[in-house]
Amino acid sequence: MATLTPAGDFRTSYRADMTIFPTRGSRLALWLGLALVAAAPLALGRYELGLLINIGIMGIAALGLNILVGFTGQISIGHAAFFGFGAFASAYAHEAWHIPVALCIPLAGIATALIGLVFGAPAARLKGLYLAIATLAAQFILEDFFARAQWFTGGVAGRITEPFALFGWVADREESFLYVVLAWIILMYLGAANLLRTRDGRALIAVRDHYLSAEMMGINLAYYRTLSFGIASFYAGIAGALYAHYLLFVSVEAFNILFSIQFLGMVIIGGLGSVMGSLMGAAFMVLLPEVVQAGADALAGGAIDRALKLGASISFLREMAVGAAIILFLIFEPDGLAHRWRLIKAYWKLYPFSH
């Protein structure tokens, strides 16, 4: 993946090469962005805050999937099932053992990582299409497990969860839960960005780029493939747990294959192998239905609306938009939004001499 540094801009020390935010501008943009999100409850309504929270939660899960798909080159069509497992695990741990919710979330992440390792064991030997099919099977098996394990998931009735609480501070509204999600996002994104600078992170990328060469350089393929499954499941578990304590209710049907595909869509649209791209992709996927809804609302009552039954079939329109977005991005922008963003930045930086 091209990093698009302009000509003449060389790194002269390892320190400069390793830094996550290379320029003062990017550091400033980071602080500004964080400040804006932190101030959002002052300006936005509950619905918009809910969207922000959703973007955050999906962003964490998408980042996990991106570590698996974008960095290690493995594919998983069962991410939503792991997300769901995290949600139920956190809810169950709180109810059965009375562990505080703040602790339940990381615990759920660890539990999901273990489940991910179980399903990742076949992944150590599989790749490409066979792996895709194996994870598809994992999706159906876990979904079936959710429907069956009444003690764990509450069965058809679903499970009611408690809000997040820490030292007497209860985050049961959008305004307060936003900060919980924000803290986790910072933690998880810094974690991922740092992971990629370590030996393990570079090993994952080597496995993606050419696994035979990687193996010859002494990278244990089975270990790293399984590890990346575990990490992806950990992220999914954390995101699922946050989701459970945000909605305060987890239902069995929510974690279906369409949800899994949406995660894959986020990763593709955001950009395979880009940390910030995962967040962009998540934002795109969360906002896309809103745009479709807004479009349908704008046409409501008109002749087009009556002829095409837009209002009644809005959920199908959303699904179609998801499918169409995935296909269009693959054909016209295969490197995703992150790449487009880099191009825009390079354009401004190099204007008017683009070479």
Add this chain to the structure above:
Amino acid sequence: MDSALLLQLTLNGLIVGALYGVVAMSFVLIYKASQVVNFAQGEFLLVGAWVCWWLLTDWQLPFWLGFLVTLAFMTAFGMILQVVVLRPLIGEPVISVIMATIGLGIFFQALMKWIFGVFAKPFPPIFHAEQVSVLGLQVQSVYLLSLGISLLIMLGFAWFFTLSKHGLAMRATAFDQQVAQSLGISVPRVFAMSWAISAMVSALAGVVVGVVNGVSSALSFYGIKVFPAVILGGLDSVVGAVLGGLIVGLLENWAQYLDANWLNWGNMYGVAPFYALILILLIKPYGLFGTKNIERV
């Protein structure tokens, strides 16, 4: 023990399994010719069945005419999909191609729900005799028809790949694209043709299932059941796909029998093939009959 029930379930398994085999065959056809894993195979069934249903009910066409029009439409449909969506993705990584077919799958499934609604709709009756008796078992005549059609399709495939010029060209392309090209075979045309045939055959299966069970989005689940079948049979073997389909059909029904009599877990019918799939992949990562890739550097 209820041996009559077991026999009935076995028969059901064979009939459904033959249909799985047909769908798996058309899946393998695409994979062999163009190395694309088609996650939208089930949507081919769905689109085909809905189009046929629409021609029969809204246009009041006789069954044979509507059926032929459907097949012609689906042939064009498969070809257009290949040219518009899959051709620009040649040379992209496997993940991109898989995602593109998944995207197609969601898109057409939602489109069909939008146009035709979410409820199952029955086909107009085609046969006078609803049930016939075979070996003392009551069998719906449509089931017999479906078994017959499945066998016909399989024979057709066998003829196509061993004797016809286009079939041989397709096998040559699957074997080695460059060599095929140097022999004067147009590889893009072979790709488009494989999609066209695959879509047509799947639509045939879709119409048969639609006649038996009514048309609904559940049809696209056949596309997912294809995966256990092809993993069992090996991805690049047409005969294996048929065998895999039959095995999955039997497995489902026997799992249901086992479940109903002793286990009482519920829903084994849908999930048992996936357990089998994981087990097989654990033991033999290239499927039961698939060619093992030997990789040299």
